[in-house]
Amino acid sequence: MSDDDWTLLEIYHKGDYAEFLKQAVICGKxxxxxxxxxxxxxxxxKALVDYIPLHERLGTIEDTPELFLRQHKNYFxxxxxxxxxxxxxxxxxxLLKSCLRMKPDRILLAELRGGETYDFINVVSSGHNGSITSCHAGSVAETWxxxxxxxxQNDQGRTLSYDVxxxxxxxxxxxxxxxxxxxxxxxxxxxxxxxxxAKLNSLKVDTMKKANIALFLFITMIPTYFLTGLLLLLANKIRLIEAFxxxxxxLTLDAIWGNYPKIWQSLLISFVVSLLIMLKLFYQPxxxxxxxxxxxxxxxxxKMGLLEEKTGLLSANSVINCSVLSVRNSFRWPRRPEAEKVGIVIPNLLEWQQSxxxxxxxxxxxxxxxxxRQKVLGQKVYRFAPFERNTHRFNPLDCIDMRDRSRAELDLTNQAMGLYRLTGNPDQDFWQSxxxxxxxxxxxxxxxxxxxxxxxxxLTYANLLRLHAGFDETQEDGSIEHIDFAQHARLCIQSGIAHSTTADKLNVYLISCKSGRTKSNIDSTFINPLMIFQNEIVEYATSASDFDLRALRREKITIYFHISANDLILAPQxxxxxxxxxxxxxxxxxxxxxxxxxxxxxxxxxxFTAVGMLSIINKSVGFIAGYGLRLLIIxxxxxxxxxxxxxxxxxGGAKNILDNIACKILYAPDNQEDAEEYSKVLGNRTVDKLSHNRGKTSSHSITDHGRPLLLPQEFRLIGEFKxxxxxxxxKPILCNKAVYYNDPYFIxxxxxxxxxLxxxxxxxxxxxxxxxxxxSGELSAQSI
Structure with missing residues (x-):
């Protein structure tokens, strides 16, 4: 115990409790x-606060202002x-966590009422000795x-046992x-x-008490004694059966007394072997x-299987090559927009050998x-750039077999959900539906x-819009009458042109058209996302299909979907x-x-988020791996x-996606909020903390202290290439980032x-x- 503890015990046993509490406050208890x-x-x-040395900085945390510091000037x-x-x-x-940034010497918390007790313990044990708080209890025993x-009651506290x-x-x-x-x-x-x-007994000085250590060594000497004699015989080239x-x-005592050849070597080896066996049997960390x-x-x-096969490279360098062969989905939070290109996108495209x-x-x-990918990996390569003339074409409606009306209705509905997304807002979702x-x-x-x-x-999107716009009809008197879509739909139903399935869908629309305002809202909602498809360039790009999305799992196909940032803003749909x-x-x-x-x-x-919410991912992220799809979002x-x-x-949707992501790749973040979240994800480790108690005399103690594996500021400083x-x-892996242009493997x-090159x-x-x-085009696939 420290000199302060002996002094306080002496005052305590004298029964001078007022002086005892005064000295306890001064000593920083x-x-x-x-x-x-x-x-x-x-x-x-309030009375105890007056005994705190005036040079110390104090911080009070209360729900009602009651702790007024009359003498102290340095406080918050x-x-x-x-x-x-x-x-x-x-x-x-x-507030307990926030006040640490204000660097108080002591913390005065008005009352402990729940889970903040765990936070108070953590804060006080991090070097804020002399803190004072209160709680409701009927006795000292009940207080514990x-x-x-x-x-x-704390989320982290409930993971600990009662004894801990x-x-x-x-x-x-x-x-x-x-x-x-x-x-x-x-x-x-x-x-x-x-x-x-009692406090000293609870501190971590060693995992065994001195008495237990002495007993442990004594027990270890027993097998050492018997093993030494046997090793001595073997060391002197006597065969095992003859040695027995x-x-x-x-024999061991005689050998030591007579200083037999190789007795000390045999004794040392026997002791080491016996010690290791005893530690293995009895020592519990x-x-x-x-x-x-x-x-x-x-x-x-x-052992994780990440260094065996390079399919779906996550990181490549002289030390670690990580594979996602067994990973369902993965994502990366990059630090800068170009960082993921050189570290994940390009390496994967040069390494992934399937579609x-x-x-x-x-x-x-x-x-x-x-x-x-075209010449070496032997894949069919397509570049779909719907806002450029130099593009392969893709008509979304070509993916639908219109002859099977039941299946076609479902497929058309899926496409409609991509164009007219439901958001959960009943007013907006009515028009979208x-x-x-x-x-x-x-x-x-x-x-x-x-x-x-x-x-x-x-059957293209542009033509759907043209059909909806209606058409002009020349009358017998030479006048031109415009037939709008509603009129045309009625005529097609009455004449039998429209199939019964078509008529059912059209009737839902026609019933809504009884109100001119309702019809106008439905029409404008329908037209808005389709208008871009009547642009000359976009209409050409979607007029037919040069590739079939349904063949992606049947053949080795690569599709580069190019849409510039400006066009993405113009038509994210x-x-x-x-x-x-x-x-x-x-x-x-x-x-x-x-x-x-x-x-x-x-x-x-x-x-990933630039196109807005992909409803199908939110719903399917948990099971698409079973269909052979691997999702890598950035x-x-x-x-x-x-x-x-x-x-x-x-x-809720973000949590659903992240919960179904089996691999997460984190770069050094730019902002503190993300850094704190990344640090929390990595978890904590237990370290020894040396605390100094200063009063009339000084003492120190060693306690367990929780520390993040990487502090937020350390995460922000891991570097551009980590x-x-x-x-x-x-376990998390800290490794070098794959940079394709600096790696001979990719070059x-x-x-x-x-x-x-x-x-x-x-x-x-x-x-x-x-x-x-x-x-120059040397690295690009053959021209379109």
């Missing part, structure tokens, strides 16, 4: 004042609502139980004062707990209080990897008219529709039921994913298809040389 309502807890706390007051509710941003617990129960919490409290709380208010004596103290020896025959109980998070070693990464659809906003992926019905009805009507040879318009259809057309059959589906499909979705911040629908997925890979049920792949020999290309090869 942590005090809890317990009692019933109205017993004088706050009054006693923090307040929280007295009627705190779940979800409140300002609570006693949040009360503190334990309140600690268990009790030990933690004993390490933190030095003194408990119980006060009461009786009719006979008024307000007075009934009990004072102070047991520094010659062995006798006092101490359980960590706060967790034992740590990064995986290279051997552990090997892939990649959202290529800057067209860099096509310029760098398309020729390699009506527009979905009109979309299906118009498509069926155009098909029926083609079957009757009444039109030569092909185009990108949303295309990506939705890629998924919808590949989750209809399981590979187990159809042997023709022999390839997996990687969906590489850069700038976005810049959590805020983008959690944005309100339809721009994001909302908090990343953290997290797989479900595995050699590009050299295989580029004469300019191949001419460099074993040298890595400079930025200028790589760009020259890229923009």
């Amino acid at each position: 942590n005090i809890v004042i317990a009692g019933e309502t109205g017993s004088g807890k706050t009054t006693l706390m 007051h923090l307040f929280y609502p007295s009627e705190a509710k779940n979800g409140d941003l300002i609570t006693a617990a949040s 139980e009360r503190l334990i129960l309140m600690t268990l 919490i009790r030990r933690l409290l004993q390490q933190t709380i030095d003194i408990i004062v119980h006060v009461t208010n009786s009719h006979e004596y008024g307000r007075h103290m009934t009990e004072i707990y102070f047991d520094p020896q 025959k010659r062995y006798y109980p006092t 101490k359980k960590s209080l706060y967790g034992n998070a740590e990064f995986a070693t290279k051997s552990e990464v090997q 892939v659809v990649v959202k290529d906003i800057k067209d860099e992926c096509y310029r760098i990897t398309s020729k390699y 009506q527009a979905q019905n009109l979309f299906v009805a118009t498509a069926f009507l155009l098909w029926d008219m083609r079957q009757k040879s009444l039109t030569d318009m092909t 185009v990108a949303n529709l295309f990506m939705s259809m890629v998924i919808a057309n590949n989750i209809d059959e399981l590979p187990e039921t159809n042997p023709a589906l022999k390839y997996q499909l990687l969906l590489l979705m850069d700038e 976005y810049q911040s959590q805020g983008q994913l959690r944005d309100d629908k339809p721009h994001g997925y909302g908090k 990343e953290v890979v997290m797989l479900n049920n595995s 050699d792949k590009l050299k295989a298809v580029s004469p300019q 191949r001419a460099l020999g074993k040298k890595l290309p400079t930025k200028a040389q790589l760009e020259k090869a890229m923009f």
Whole structure:
């Protein structure tokens, strides 16, 4: 014990409790004042505060202003609502964490009422000795139980056992004062707990007490004694069977007394072997209080199966090559928009040997990897750029077999849901659902008219809009009458042109048309997302199909979906529709039921949230892996994913997606909020903390302390070329980021298809040389 503890014990045993409490405050002891309502807890706390040295900085946390610091000049007051509710941003617990940034020497918390007890313990044990608080309890013994129960109300506290919490409290709380208010004596103290020896016993000095160590060594000497004699015989080249025959109980003593050859070597080896066996049998490492998070070693990464096969590369360098062969889905939070290109997108496109659809906003992926995937990997390569003339074409309606009306109705509805997204707002969703019905009805009507040879318009989005616009009819008197879509629909129903399925859909629309305002709202909702498809360039790009989305799991196909940032702002529904259809057309059959589906499909979705909410992903993310789809999403911040629908997925939708992500790749974040979240995801580890108690004399103690595996500021400083890979049920991996242009492994792949790069020999290309090869077209697939 320290000199302060001996001094306090002496005063305590004399019964001078007023002086005892005064000296306890001066020495920096942590005090809890317990009692019933109205017993004088706050009054006693105010009296004790006056004994705190004036040079110390104080911080008070209260729900009602009661602690007025009359003498101290260096202090701050923090307040929280007295009627705190779940979800409140300002609570006693949040203020305990916030006050650390204000660097107080001591913290005065008015009262412990619940889960903030765990936070108070953590804060006080981090170097804020001399803190004072109070709680409701009927005795000192009840105070301990009360503190334990309140600690268990904390989300982190409830993960600890009763004994661990009790030990933690004993390490933190030095003194408990119980006060009461009786009719006979008024307000007075009934009990004072102070047991520094109990605190010392709870501190982690070693995992074994000295007496136990002595006993352990004595027991270890028993097998050492008998093993030494046997090893001595073996060391002197006596065979094992003969050694057993010659062995006798006092051989070891005789050998030591007579200084036999190799006796000391045999004794040392016997002791080491016996010690290791005894440690293995009896030693139990101490359980960590706060967790034992740590990064995986290279051997552990090997056991995860990440260094065996390079399919779906996550990280590649001289130390670690991570594979997503067994990973369902993955995502990456990059630090800068270009970071994920060089570290995840390009490496995967050069490594993934099965089908892939990649959202290529800057067209860099096509310029760098398309020729390699076409020539070396032997894939069919397409570039769908709906806002450019130089593009392969894709008509979404070609994916639908209109002859099977029941199936066609479902497929058309899926496309309509991509164009007219439901957000959960009843007012908006009414018009969206009506527009979905009109979309299906118009498509069926155009098909029926083609079957009757009444039109030569092909089934495209642009023609759906033309059909909805109506047409002009010349009357007998030469006048021109405009027939709108509603009139045309009635005529087609009456004349039998419209199939019964079509008529049912049209009648839903026609009933709504009885109100001119309702009809106008439905029509405008229907027209709005389709207008872009009448643009000359977009109409050409969607007029027919050069590739079939349904073949992505049957053949090795690569599709680069290019839409510039400006066009994405102009028509996000185009990108949303295309990506939705890629998924919808590949989750209809399981590979187990159809042997023709022999390839997996990687969906590489850069700038994932830029297209808005993909409803189909929110619903299918949990099971698409069973259909052979691998989802790799990339976005810049959590805020983008959690944005309100339809721009994001909302908090619930974001949680659903992240819960079904089996691999997470984190870059150094730019903002503090993301850094704190990343740090929390990695978990905590238990470390030793040396605390100094300063009073008349000084002492120190070693306690367990929780520390994040990476503090938020450390996460922000891991560097541009580092990343953290997290797989479900595995330790996190801190590794180097794959940078394709600095890695010969990837550059050699590009050299295989580029004469300019191949001419460099074993040298890595400079930025200028790589760009020259890229923009010359040497790395691009054959022209469209």
